[in-house]
Amino acid sequence: MAEVMDHRAAILGSIRKALGQASSKDAIAEEYAAIPRTYTKTGGMERAALLAHFEERLVEYDAGVYRAAKDGIAAKVAEILTARGKPGLTLPEGVPAEWLPEGFSFEVAGLQALELDKTPGVLTGCTVAIAETGSIVLQNAAAQGARILSLVPDYHLCVVFAEQVVLTVPEAFARLEGTSTLPTTFVSGPSATADIEMTRIKGVHGPRFLDVLIVVEA
Amino acid sequence: MSGVQTQDGTQWNRQDFPEAAKEILEQSQTRKNVQHATNVIQGKRNKVVAELPDWEDLREAGAQIKAHTLRHLDHYLAEFEANCTAAGGHVHWASDAAEANRIILGLVQQHDAKEVIKIKTMTSEEVGLNATLEANGIAPIETDLAELIVQMGKDRPSHFVAPALHVNRAQVRAIFQKEMHLPDLGDRPEDLATAARTYLREKYLRIKVAISGGNFLIADSGGMCIVESEGNGRMCLTLPDVLISIVGIEKVIPSFQDLEVFLQTLPRSATGERMNPYNSTWCGVHPGDGPQEFHVVLLDNGRSPILADKEARQTLQCIRCAACLNACPVYHQTGGHAYESVYAGPIGAILTPQLHSMKEGRSLPYASSLCGACYQVCPVKINIPEVLIHLRGKVVQEDQATLAGKFSLWNIGMQAAAFLFADAGRLGLAERVGAVGQKVLVSKNGFIEWMPLMLGGWTQTRDLKALPAQSFRQWWAKEKAPSAAAKNGRVSHG
Amino acid sequence: MRVSLFITCYNDALFPETGKAVVNVLERLGHEIEFRPEQTCCGQMHWNTGYLREAVPIIRHFVKVYQDVETVVIPSSSCVSMMRDHYVKAAEMDGDAKLVADVEALLPRIFEFSEFLVRKLGVEDVGASYPHKVTYHASCHSERSLHLGDIPIRLLKRVRGLDLQPIQNIQECCGFGGTFSIKNPDVSSAMLADKVRNVLNTGAEVCTAVDNSCLMHIYGSLHRQRTFARTAHIAEILASGYDKEVTAEAFV
Numbered sequence: 001m002a003e004v005m006d007h008r009a010a011i012l013g014s015i016r017k018a019l020g021q022a023s024s025k026d027a028i029a030e031e032y033a034a035i036p037r038t039y040t041k042t043g044g045m046e047r048a049a050l051l052a053h054f055e056e057r058l059v060e061y062d063a064g065v066y067r068a069a070k071d072g073i074a075a076k077v078a079e080i081l082t083a084r085g086k087p088g089l090t091l092p093e094g095v096p097a098e099w100l101p102e103g104f105s106f107e108v109a110g111l112q113a114l115e116l117d118k119t120p121g122v123l124t125g126c127t128v129a130i131a132e133t134g135s136i137v138l139q140n141a142a143a144q145g146a147r148i149l150s151l152v153p154d155y156h157l158c159v160v161f162a163e164q165v166v167l168t169v170p171e172a173f174a175r176l177e178g179t180s181t182l183p184t185t186f187v188s189g190p191s192a193t194a195d196i197e198m199t200r201i202k203g204v205h206g207p208r209f210l211d212v213l214i215v216v217e218a
Numbered sequence: 219m220s221g222v223q224t225q226d227g228t229q230w231n232r233q234d235f236p237e238a239a240k241e242i243l244e245q246s247q248t249r250k251n252v253q254h255a256t257n258v259i260q261g262k263r264n265k266v267v268a269e270l271p272d273w274e275d276l277r278e279a280g281a282q283i284k285a286h287t288l289r290h291l292d293h294y295l296a297e298f299e300a301n302c303t304a305a306g307g308h309v310h311w312a313s314d315a316a317e318a319n320r321i322i323l324g325l326v327q328q329h330d331a332k333e334v335i336k337i338k339t340m341t342s343e344e345v346g347l348n349a350t351l352e353a354n355g356i357a358p359i360e361t362d363l364a365e366l367i368v369q370m371g372k373d374r375p376s377h378f379v380a381p382a383l384h385v386n387r388a389q390v391r392a393i394f395q396k397e398m399h400l401p402d403l404g405d406r407p408e409d410l411a412t413a414a415r416t417y418l419r420e421k422y423l424r425i426k427v428a429i430s431g432g433n434f435l436i437a438d439s440g441g442m443c444i445v446e447s448e449g450n451g452r453m454c455l456t457l458p459d460v461l462i463s464i465v466g467i468e469k470v471i472p473s474f475q476d477l478e479v480f481l482q483t484l485p486r487s488a489t490g491e492r493m494n495p496y497n498s499t500w501c502g503v504h505p506g507d508g509p510q511e512f513h514v515v516l517l518d519n520g521r522s523p524i525l526a527d528k529e530a531r532q533t534l535q536c537i538r539c540a541a542c543l544n545a546c547p548v549y550h551q552t553g554g555h556a557y558e559s560v561y562a563g564p565i566g567a568i569l570t571p572q573l574h575s576m577k578e579g580r581s582l583p584y585a586s587s588l589c590g591a592c593y594q595v596c597p598v599k600i601n602i603p604e605v606l607i608h609l610r611g612k613v614v615q616e617d618q619a620t621l622a623g624k625f626s627l628w629n630i631g632m633q634a635a636a637f638l639f640a641d642a643g644r645l646g647l648a649e650r651v652g653a654v655g656q657k658v659l660v661s662k663n664g665f666i667e668w669m670p671l672m673l674g675g676w677t678q679t680r681d682l683k684a685l686p687a688q689s690f691r692q693w694w695a696k697e698k699a700p701s702a703a704a705k706n707g708r709v710s711h712g
Numbered sequence: 713m714r715v716s717l718f719i720t721c722y723n724d725a726l727f728p729e730t731g732k733a734v735v736n737v738l739e740r741l742g743h744e745i746e747f748r749p750e751q752t753c754c755g756q757m758h759w760n761t762g763y764l765r766e767a768v769p770i771i772r773h774f775v776k777v778y779q780d781v782e783t784v785v786i787p788s789s790s791c792v793s794m795m796r797d798h799y800v801k802a803a804e805m806d807g808d809a810k811l812v813a814d815v816e817a818l819l820p821r822i823f824e825f826s827e828f829l830v831r832k833l834g835v836e837d838v839g840a841s842y843p844h845k846v847t848y849h850a851s852c853h854s855e856r857s858l859h860l861g862d863i864p865i866r867l868l869k870r871v872r873g874l875d876l877q878p879i880q881n882i883q884e885c886c887g888f889g890g891t892f893s894i895k896n897p898d899v900s901s902a903m904l905a906d907k908v909r910n911v912l913n914t915g916a917e918v919c920t921a922v923d924n925s926c927l928m929h930i931y932g933s934l935h936r937q938r939t940f941a942r943t944a945h946i947a948e949i950l951a952s953g954y955d956k957e958v959t960a961e962a963f964v
Contacts, residue, residue, distance in 0.1 A: 007310075007311040007312055007313045007317055008311040010311075010313045010518075011295075011311050011313055011467065011516070011518045011522060012292045012295070012296070014313075014518065014522035014523065015291050015292040015295075015467075015522045015525060016292055017526070018522055018523055018524075018525035018526035019289065019290075019291070019292075019525055019526070022290075022292070022293070023289075023290060023293075025293070028290045028293055031286055031289075031290075032286055032472055032473075035279060035282045035283055035286060036275075036278065036279065036282065037275075037279050037479075038272070038275040038278070038279070039272040039275035039276045039279055039479065039482075040270075040271070040272045040275075057492070061495075111506065113422070113423045113457050114423055117419075117423060130493070132492065133485075133492040133493035134492065134493065135493045140504060140507045146506055146507035146508070147452065147455075147456045147498070147507055147508055148456050148457065148507070148508075151449065151452050151453065151456055151457075152457075169478050169481055169482050170478040172478075173474075173475050173477065173478035176474070177474075177475065180436075180438075180439045180441070180474040180499075181305065181439050181440075181441060181501040182501075182504070183498075183499075183500045183501075183504050183507045183508060184498070184499045184500070185452065185496060185497070185498050186481070186493065186496065186497035186498075187495065187496060188491070188492070188493040188494065188495050188496075189495055190495070191447065191448055191449035191495050191496065192447050192448070192495050193363050193411055193447055193448045194380070194447070194489060195362070195363040195364035195367070195380055195382055195383075195448075196363070196382075196387050196390055196407040196410055196411070197251075197254065197255070197386055197387055197407060198254070198255050198258035198259060198380070198383070199407045201407045201408050201411045203411070203415075204363060204411050204414065204415055204447075204448035204449055204450065205361070205415060205418065205419070205422070205448050205449035205450045205452070205453050206448070206449025206452060206453075206495065206496060207449075
């Protein structure tokens with residue numbers, strides 16, 4: 001333990017020696033606050049255009065995109081699962097019953113990787129979605145669950161409410177401010193690689209198939 | 219040169235850049251692969267950067283956040299440590315590569331792990347972690363597709379975003395066929411990626427210790443952020459019982475909110491995507507989600523002394539997007555291996571010699587035509603050409619302090635040129651002497667080095683037109699000066 | 713306007729025709745040209761090669777020679793970038809506050825030749841005629857330090873008879889880089905080969921630029937390969953085939 005402390009002191013000492021006189025906490029905070037942030041913070045795009053923009057980005061990533069009205073979520077989920085040939089999906093805790101259609105099996109999952117690997121897919125909600133980058137942000141929260149759930153199954157169906165969609169990355173961060181310590185994953189399309197001759201290949205280790213169901217007012 | 223250990227136990231810094239580059243320039247397949255890859259990424263990058271009207275504002279904010287953090291680095295590291303620890307993480311400090319290896323090996327052995335899964339990390343490469351693990355009977359398994367290709371091919375990374383961009387699909391196929399025992403493997407990129415998925419999936423589900431680097435350490439939340447594409451990162455960050463992250467001390471940022479800048483600039487600069495497929499952030503340990511034991515090793519290894527140099531400190535602003543490699547016309551020709559360094563390209567040319575207190579990689583600051591393409595694309599505005607010149611200044615001053623350096627042809631030539639440039643009379647005389655006696659001068663040792671040595675270096679592939687009989691100043695003195703003087707009343711004494 | 717020409721050391725010795733062309737164009741536009749024979753070099757070769765201390769006296773000399781001028785025009789973006797990007801720093805490094813102040817006072821009066829024509833004089837048509845197929849190479853410093861953008865292209869487009877051919881990778885370095893081409897001759901040659909291939913692919917007879925340093929490098933290979941393509945500084949093109957009547961009309 002003594003040795004570990006030596007390295008800590010050595011590094012911090014070396015940094016201080018290199019930088020000279022330290023500033024007070026207040027001075028550091030003041031300097032930080034003065035950093036100019038002239039980049040675009042908010043979008044100001046009206047709702048319909050925003051959703052269309054989000055859809056367009058998702059499609060570019062080869063994600064499937066669907067829409068449903070608030071009272072039509074379950075029906076749309078049934079339609080998607082039928083099209084995908086899925087008998088049912090695994091769920092995190094807290095998925096509302098009105099998302100789940102009859103005739104399919106939905107089970108709240110355990111968190112064992114080997115078990116999840118055998119499931120046909122997972123259904124989650126999200127915390128926020130970013131139109132400009134086609135991203136959905138998942139956190140360890142109700143209807144989203146632990147990170148493993150949206151990782152190991154090969155198929156992910158994500159329900160995004162229209163009011164969860166923002167245009168810009170900074171708008172998303174404004175919404176994440178209160179929950180920044182939760183495990184968080186930004187998902188932008190299915191997993192991909194371009195490591196071989198810069199050819200984008202969909203589906204390496206994460207889910208190879210991603211569908212996004214956007215829920216709009218009636 | 220003493221050389222630096224790499225992950226596979228071979229040495230970096232075996233030879234200077236010009237010699238290493240010459241070897242690569244003879245490998246036409248490698249050059250073709252590198253040019254293809256850099257052209258593709260560069261094209262994608264330019265397209266998605268042009269989409270953002272506030273790109274310059276984002277660069278400026280990113281640069282200032284990083285510069286601010288570096289000015290108060292100890293403050294932010296201590297804040298990170300306190301918050302990470304409070305969230306259940308263990309923070310370790312490693313002054314050098316040996317300490318980092320000792321800490322990580324100890325943790326792996328504590329868990330009796332014979333295998334570890336790894337996310338691509340340049341810091342691991344920097345400290346030679348794989349060689350340490352292997353020497354102790356532990357198999358490190360790279361999970362990034364490109365790193366797996368490099369590891370299986372017993373090769374070295376040549377680019378820190380796409381480490382295998384110097385090999386093509388046929389070469390990848392040959393490596394996988396042999397190492398994964400798949401004689402019938404096809405050579406479509408899909409086939410190769412599927413082979414890697416199958417090969418690694420079993421390992422993700424079984425191996426209990428993972429090792430990663432880190433893109434950002436977040437001081438105010440005590441969290442970390444890792445940016446990736448394939449999902450191999452998420453596998454390593456989520457499935458094992460134990461996660462060990464080795465991260466350079468310069469990777470800390472003040473606030474989670476600062477990611478709103480870097481998560482725009484990094485993906486667009488690195489892979490030319492609006493957002494890479496996966497970004498993960500987490501703080502310490504979260505019950506029921508991910509590894510229940512988390513260690514961060516904060517690595518100095520030559521970084522902190524760089525802070526003392528105000529000109530060069532900006533080197534540590536780097537977020538490792540590799541945009542400068544893709545934009546660099548020198549890198550286009552040579553790829554990464556010519557730099558003989560973990561960190562290649564323009565940023566490597568300034569980072570590597572500084573990490574080694576200017577004792578290694580001394581030819582690297584000269585491995586640039588100073589064309590400025592690197593600075594133009596840098597998302598945190600590191601003025602790489604300016605730092606290159608600054609480091610050249612250090613090399614020259616250090617060389618001049620030695621007897622051999624003082625009497626080197628370069629130094630003598632430069633001093634002679636400076637002597638000529640200090641006075642127009644001398645310069646004019648030198649020009650006249652040059653015009654008359656250039657053939658004689660060219661064959662000599664280069665006393666007026668700004669001419670003869672240039673000819674010498676040139677003549678392999680280029681001709682240089684001879685000095686004209688009359689210089690401009692001679693022409694002016696003869697044709698224009700008399701009338702100009704008469705008109706202006708200005709006395710010409712050229 | 714009274715214009716002082718800083719010819720630059722390498723143009724003085726190797727490319728006097730460029731200097732004559734600058735004088736020709738500016739005089740015809742009605743400006744009075746002076747040439748201060750005390751001039752030597754901007755100090756770039758020393759500075760960029762790492763001989764920082766050795767560059768300072770050269771910089772000091774330049775500032776002393778030009779301190780009192782109305783305007784300095786320089787037919788080399790590379791030398792202008794040396795001044796704009798590094799002079800203040802060099803003076804600061806030397807700890808000479810007076811030199812810092814003198815540099816800061818002088819810099820706004822220094823112009824690269826094509827920049828002077830378009831940005832300072834507001835002239836795009838200088839009345840030249842040059843009936844040749846030409847391609848334009850955007851040198852690194854003109855593009856990324858001076859940010860000349862399309863200024864040289866605008867000047868070339870107004871030259872009568874000139875057939876401007878677009879070149880691939882117009883902004884990519886030719887591989888010269890001053891002493892880079894000596895310290896790394898093989899990489900420099902490989903970069904040059906790419907540039908020359910792009911030049912030849914345009915089918916142009918003449919490759920032009922605002923820097924003779926790049927052109928010297930490019931021509932070195934064109935000549936070695938025994939091609940018929942040649943190089944010419946933009947000033948030489950703008951000084952060609954001048955027609956008094958056309959120009960008189962152009963500047964009304």
